[in-house]
Amino acid sequence: MNRRRRKKSATRLVAAADSGDLAAVRAALRAGADPGAPDAEGTTALYAASVQGATDVVGALLAAGAAPDAESAGTGAEGTSLCAAACWGHTGTVRALLAHGADPDLREDGGTGLTPLEWALRGQHAGTAEVLRAAGAAVTSAGG
Template identity: 60%
Template sequence: MKQRRQKKFSQRLFEAILTGDARSTKALLRRGASPDRRNSEGTTPLYLASVQGEAEIARLLMEAGASPDIESSGPGSDGTPLCAAACWGHTETVRQLLAHGADPDFREDQGTGRTPLEWADSGPHPDTAEVLRAAGAQPSRHRPAGTV
């Protein structure tokens, strides 16, 4: 029964994130929804909140124990939360992730992909890139294969 309940809470958590409903997100986390449980495609809640630019929801997830450096997987949702937020120029979400310990130089795709700064610079999202630089992100000396 507990596993069925967790799955139900997880589905509701993803729905709340997709609609930007921080209040429901907070309530679901209080009721026991896992902040790290992936959906059936492999997407993590924090990745979804980050790519959506939901800074408050990202904060709630991390305060409930979601790790800011865990990579998401699945069609169209692979990578780190910080790379996702940086790619779309969600500066406030980037700030929240950094404040909760996200590594500003962590390359996605198990270390073979882009850094958050590379995503922000290619956006281009200069405000987001500046926040990353202020957090210590270093310009890359080499680019992974297949990147521009």
């Protein structure tokens, strides 16, 4: 696949993931879209689906080979998928990411940002924080 087609397929995949459209995500993957490739803005499909709490889409992307700890770099879409899901209290999505090996203690922003547990606590998502603690997330200075 040439560079232009890869960019278009990544853009379609991220848009489908952002809208939670599992059928469109699966179609894009069958057509050869790279599950970990960012769109032109730098946003990954896994991050977009995690923000939306689209657990089924997250599962499909992970099964297709998306790296659970990869950082998205799109404007307004920076960070790890686990941090994004934790920030919004999407507990099912957090569970799916953890089940596929996401690191519950990984700080986003290249290791200088917040952990998923810190995001969950800031958002007052007690259930999500408990899932992260059960997965081994360390108690943080954010009051955890």
